[in-house]
Amino acid sequence: MPPAASTRWCPTPEQVMLLEEMYRGGVRTPSAAQIQQITAHLSMYGKIEGKNVFYWFQNHKARDRQKLKKKLLLLHGNYDRTQPPILVYHDHLHHNFHQKHHHDDHQSPLLPPCFHHQPPPFNCSSPTFPPLAQRGHASPEMRSQNEECYYGRIIRHLDDDHHGHDLHDAGFTRRPLKTLELFPIKEKTFRNQGSSSHDLR
Amino acid sequence: MPPAASTRWCPTPEQVMLLEEMYRGGVRTPSAAQIQQITAHLSMYGKIEGKNVFYWFQNHKARDRQKLKKKLLLLHGNYDRTQPPILVYHDHLHHNFHQKHHHDDHQSPLLPPCFHHQPPPFNCSSPTFPPLAQRGHASPEMRSQNEECYYGRIIRHLDDDHHGHDLHDAGFTRRPLKTLELFPIKEKTFRNQGSSSHDLR
């Protein structure tokens, strides 16, 4: 049992926060030097390597694009062409929009100064991407039959005994305290928490 | 006159107390078997089903996160680094923080022994946890060249110090800010790293 050194980076909350802050500040494709800098600073909060930073920005940028693309497709028809493109794709495009007026950059003190105003190169300014957490609300027809396979493992694995709908019997069930004995229920090999012996999901 | 069975579970004070105790003890995402166990024990105090337990932990965890996130955002600046990271993201991340020093675990006698110190299974394990997938890394081809350059540059230049995988050193690395010096680096099998420019699902 090799300690199997975890193979990937697990950013700490602070790291994520700072990265997001930089991202919001306009950083998109930091140069090698910048990555070094960022890495050095973030290493204060936990293990981290340059590639983690690099990938983080790559991924974040890509997924942002993804989100926007989807959103645009959805709007599709009612997209008002008179409005500014909302955002962009290639890095080149983001820049030079608003600028300079980060309300009052109350950047986290955790963020190295050099990233505070992150001026020209990759600063994109804030009022840009609206997070817009508008929810979907799926169309009813779409959820057809899979009601059953829905919520997690619990419903499926656990609610076996006296499942569903026996109505609420008035008093307590005071069910026989079947005291378990953990186990069976199949093992999963990875992705379990530090579990020692038993840990079945 | 079906009393129209109430529509949702109403935990008894004992149940809530025990659940909270387990939560404080580190339980976050109990496995199916664990849920069974918990459910069986809690049924002593009132009607309860596995899914109630499942949902309880889901909600409690989520609302904890929520609270902390809000708090962090508010503090934003005056975040005391000497304090434990406070929270987390994925379960994996929580671990290794609080622990061991629950003032003096005066666990309720109501709590089955197996949940008292709840050490290994789902507790904040140590630095071990799951993620063991070596992800990513771009597939060299199919990449607009600028990205590729980037990729190459970074990975190869930045990933120097303690490349590969050494395990998660428990604490933070707090590495000395070593500022670079590029390196060769041998990368292994790459998979791909979705972040290029096209990613819609």
Add this chain to the structure above:
DNA sequence: GCAAATTAATGATTTATTCAAG
């Protein structure tokens, strides 16, 4: 005091992301 009216908590569902395997 005590309900109807409001608001806060929290149980239950649904949707979105993430991870890693195919």
Add this chain to the structure above:
DNA sequence: CTTGAATAAATCATTAATTTGC
């Protein structure tokens, strides 16, 4: 790229607190 499993985020819905007018 696509997908199944897991789980986090968002949000819907009902119950419990609290407030308010009498």
